[in-house]
Amino acid sequence: MSAYATFASNEIDASTENEIEEFHAITRLIVFAKESAALLDAHQTVYCLDLALEQITTELRHRADNSSDIAAYLKDAISRQ
Numbered sequence: 001m002s003a004y005a006t007f008a009s010n011e012i013d014a015s016t017e018n019e020i021e022e023f024h025a026i027t028r029l030i031v032f033a034k035e036s037a038a039l040l041d042a043h044q045t046v047y048c049l050d051l052a053l054e055q056i057t058t059e060l061r062h063r064a065d066n067s068s069d070i071a072a073y074l075k076d077a078i079s080r081q
Contacts, residue, residue, distance in 0.1 A: 019063075027056055 034049035 020060075023056055023060060027053065030056070 030049050030052050034046055034053070037045040037049060
């Protein structure tokens with residue numbers, strides 16, 4: 001039983017880490033697109049990309065509030081920076 005719990009915990013940690021990495025990748029893409037749009041004076045596009053970045057922040061906070069695994073992962077990641 002103990003081995004199963006450890007295995008399940010490792011799966012959750014790996015899953016959480018993968019989700020966080022995917023959100024980081026999406027964030028990098030949006031930031032790049034926003035910077036490019038700003039250079040083109042595409043103000044409406046910049047605004048929409050700002051909204052997308054805010055939504056990613058909201059989503060991560062919501063997931064952290066609903067999952068102690070993500071909250072712990074985020075705290076560890078912040079402390080490493």
